[in-house]
Amino acid sequence: MTSRTPATIDEADIPVWSHRPKVMPKKVKGPIRNLKWLVMAVLLGIYWGVPWLRFDRGPFAPDQAVLIDLPGRKAYFLWFEIWPQEIYILAGLLIVAAIGLFFATAMLGRVWCGYACPQTVWTDLFMLVERWIEGDRAQRMKLDRAPFSVSKLGKRAAKYLSWALIGAMTGGAWILYFNDAPTVVPALFTGSAGFAVYATVAFLTASTYLMAGVARENVCTFMCPYARFQSAMFDKDTLVVSYHPARGEKRGKHKAGESWDGRGHCIDCRQCVEVCPTGIDIRDGLQMSCISCGLCVDACNTIMDRLSLPHGLIAYDTERNLELAAAGKPRVWRFLRLRTIGYGLVFTLAFAGVLYALIARAPLEASVLADRNPLFVRLSNGDFRNGYTLKLLNKSNEPQQVAITLDGLAGGELSILSHENEASPLIDLAPDTVAAVRVFVRLPAAAWGGAPLDYGFTIHDAARGLTLTAPARFEGPQK
């Protein structure tokens, strides 16, 4: 990127703001481009398609396969259902994703950026539309320079409107993950959807337009934090987009029929620069702005074909291989390294942990909140009594009934507020809710030894054969 600049500048000529050249990538054809189209189609397909999948959860829960129900404080994903207190599962998923990213980066460099990052996918889509409307690089540059005209206005308007439409579809699809898709889409158009829905659509439409239409490579170069620390995961065996200087230099123009002796294979055609979506010159070596999309590989290979030279002047290769090639030695591939094995192991463990947490999730849970003000109450006959609020979580989609008994408190007597007159009361638990049950435990003065007693509440769900014990503590005066 270092262009020739004069050695000095007059104080008055220092600009108020910096001028960055517009990057106008050229169309490119090749296997990597095809792979990128495929990845883009799959990812966008997932994004726009998944909210429409139905999943029967019975009468008490929504039937959308993937749904984050914010008012209901629940998240549904196929068979899995996540409650707010299980948000650690989401944290676990984020950890899994982060380690997965590290693993992929150690193996294949900034491959996430080049293929799967939403910024890349949507920018690619926006550029595709741009190319359809305004033509390829040369035509776009010409249009950019052209004076104002009806035709220019028409093209620009068509482009901006198309972008806005894609932006709206992007924002529109996002809310489907938080609302029942078949209900909210008609509501969206009839104006009966909520303020949050419209605000979200508006915000995401604007941000999609700004990010994929206006900011583009600036996001990858200046905003993305991942770009800043990805190099920490790189080593000499990481696969990165590499220009082989040993083969390419000394670069220069080449006439048909000329001998290749004494010069490099790079003919300085600048195709690799022109197709680059971040506007860099890969021949300057690996740099932060390179998103590893490999379009320069396709572009260079096309030229190599034309020159009847072998592919791979620019290729996915490792730093080690660049050195070996320079020394005239054969390539080595070392995918199993301490770093990749480590990341792989941690990834597997984290993933297994999250999966276990999801699968082993109990449909019934209880937590005990002991009264603290006061810790205990003295009754007329000298007995001590502790009050508790039991939070009973029915995490299933069906109503349940549970019985509560004391476990391990000799002489203790349980009474449940609002069920005082029942011999063996059953507590009703509505589906997918937390029931708060107020209970009192009474202990004869004779049974109190002067130190807190640890025991438990046994919650028994006869219908499902579930029993669980929630730990509790009985407090009294110190003797």
Add this chain to the structure above:
Amino acid sequence: MTEHRKYEIDPVTGSPIHPHSWDGIGELETPPPRWWVLVYLVCIVFALGWWVAYPAWPTISGYTKGLLGFSTRADVAEQIAAAKAAQAPLNDRLAKADYTAIAADPELSAFALAGGKALFGENCAQCHGSGAAGNVGYPNLLDDDWLWGGDFATLQATLEHGIRATTDADTRQSLMPAFGKDGMLTRAQVDDVAAYVLSLSGGAADAAAAERGTQVFADNCASCHGDKGVGLRDTGGPRLDDAIWLYHGDVKSVAAQIWNPRHGVMPAWAGRLDPLAIKKLVYYVHSLGGGE
């Protein structure tokens, strides 16, 4: 025509180098990106608009109100009104329901408890404690001991009319004479009866003194506190044979209370709180574990 300085260009960044330097360290004069400068300018314009639209500038006697008439006080008032309106249907149902009906309706019960708890914190916690565990001289509302009774109707009457409240003719009155101070009993008799009273609940007391105090109690105390100190709710005479004491349960404190008793006062709440609030409070207090 001013003299312009020449700035050198840094070959690495392409930015001009400011001619000044400190200890040999120079400074780059990198222009900010255009969008940054534009956003900055937009912010300035936005701030000017904000000054005009919203309250902004203090004046000698107030502040500029702004064109939009925005006021956080009005906002809060609006929100309170909205919350009250949202509670109105539940309040209506609560007003019509009796206590057993409230207990049978989980939604109404939860509403009454939440309201009662808030009201308790505002009006009752000062004496009875935020957890309703009471204090010396202020009854514990969590236990099973009641001076006047712990069922809904009695609780409601106590709350409405108060205890020894000067403003309410129907208030609960129970006054214990100052047996020692007014010379009705001698010091020895007071000590004896105090020992007897303690022995009723199994407290540590001088057996001989307690024996002597038996007759003193029967003559002077049983009329209000009942035979053997079982308490009399009609007169509000506290139970003396249990483990619960309003003013400490040691012999000195009991004797002091006989010599010159202290009396707590609870205001009559009927005029201070509306009937619905009292209903919520009664329901809440009854739920604390001592309700009968």
